[in-house]
Amino acid sequence: MTQYLDFEKPLAEIEGKAAELRALARGDSSVDFADEAQALDTKAAQLLEDLYKTLSPWRKCQVARHPDRPHCRDYIDQLFTEYTPLAGDRNFADDHAVMGGLARFEDKPVMVIGHEKGHDTKSRIERNFGMARPEGYRKAIRLMQMAGRFGLPVITLVDTPGAYPGKGAEERGQSEAIARATEACLQIPVPLVSVIIGEGGSGGAVAFATANRVAMLEHSVYSVISPEGCASILWKDAEKMIEAAEALRLTAQDLQGLGVIDRIIPEPRGGAHRDKANTVKAVGKAIGTMLGELKKKDGAALVKDRRQKFLSMGSKGLAA
């Protein structure tokens, strides 16, 4: 059962009506609503198509946060084989908001690291809703450096509202952990490719996404601050998140225009959450392409290119 977003209300009504008709027909064999139900289905499909063709930035934020959207775990399960999770920062704890380990992608050994939000109440709490603490970034640093030593490409999957704003996280050096993770991204002499699969929340995302190639799913978002946070600071009103989302230019389309990301991965009609299998497949294809582009480069060239990519960022602006 799909969980509808607020802007999908008209769609929910049509799909509800079609389901009702079919239920009626099942209960009473003397009536036949097949044609009516079919007409409603067509109407719903068209509406869904239209809604998702013109998603506003704020609506994209809602889609990117949809609880049924495929998460890191789904990608790892379906795109990788022999996944061998590795745990802990060797210092304080294992952060369950970050998962990662050794695996094979298209039969070749790689290191995969990502934020995991969880899929039900229990796992969401365990995963801290994908908000990593310093241990999560330090685990990622450890895995990236290991990959660097053994020549394994690194694939990161980004899906986080941001780093966890907690007391312990600050005491244990959240800032330092993020800074070091970004630094590790810039240092490893192996291909590093990143996909923003849902929310790319601020420093918590950059710490994973300072990559040779960065892709975004069509309706994912990547931003310096959440629209709600931006609205409460600049508009002094958190309810102005629609305006803030607009102003921040956080969509995959705008970020490609700014030269911040390299490619957009199309989502199935109605968003990734309506067709997980094909979304995962499309992401897998993009990862394969991006790794292929980097295959011929040696470690020094990969590091140099990565630095140059970020140094030269910001030369392209967007028109009003």
Added chain:
Amino acid sequence: MNWITNYVRPRINSIFSRRETPENLWQKCDECGTMLFHRELSGNQNVCTNCGHHMAITPRERFNALFDNGIFTEVKVPEPLADPLQFRDQKKYPDRMKAAQKQTGEKEAMLVATGEIGRTPIVAAAQDFSFMGGSMGMYVGNAIIAAAEEAVKLKRPLILFSAAGGARMQEGILSLMQMPRTTVAIQMLKEAGLPYIVVLTHPTTGGVTASYAMLGDVHIAEPNALICFAGPRVIEQTIREKLPEGFQRAEYLLDHGMLDRVTPRTKLRDELISIVRLLLGMPQAVKGDLAPPEPTAKPEATAGK
């Protein structure tokens, strides 16, 4: 209605804007309330002579006190695109910029300079909290890259004074991209074997703390400076409990292993000279006032305006 307070006071304030405060005016310490002579306060680098509270100081004032005889040369910072996102909230970004420029007399939120401290050549960069909260956008990123490149070119250490509310939201994702950009700059210094000293001043928060401000060889903070990733208000809202006294202040970070030292502003210069000279294997500096340098034929040095 009192016409003196409602009419005359604002006019007097506007006539004597902050930049032109006559030397005989008084300023109140925001911590202990003592009225301090402006001249006395600025002579003490804006540190209250009564309670030791550290008030904000502009990069120019700081460099005047830091460099030998207040002599330094500004390093040119490449100009970034203006308003790349065409950002507007309740105001347009270019209007906010103009207002900040008018209010501070500065172009942007960071000043980079070369000069000598205790006859030790350095490059220094200082962030200006009075300019849009010191926020990190393309310009600040460019400034740090320029500072690192200058340091590498001249084979000098870089001393960076951080102060920022975080990223420049009006530059959206491009402000976020300054985290990797400035990290590349710091890597250039480290690969060249040059010391990178960070002085964290009040406040240093958000993406600034989570990038170049936490990557120093040595971290020094000014007393009681707020240093954090997430601000105390955000944390209190998240965890729904009151934070302990002094949480995220310099002394607290020192206790938690994030800093090497907490040093009062008035002692900072001598300490920086020592650290830099020790790291570079130079002999101990001569303390006390130094004779002014030999006049050079070419007036390459410019004091703060």
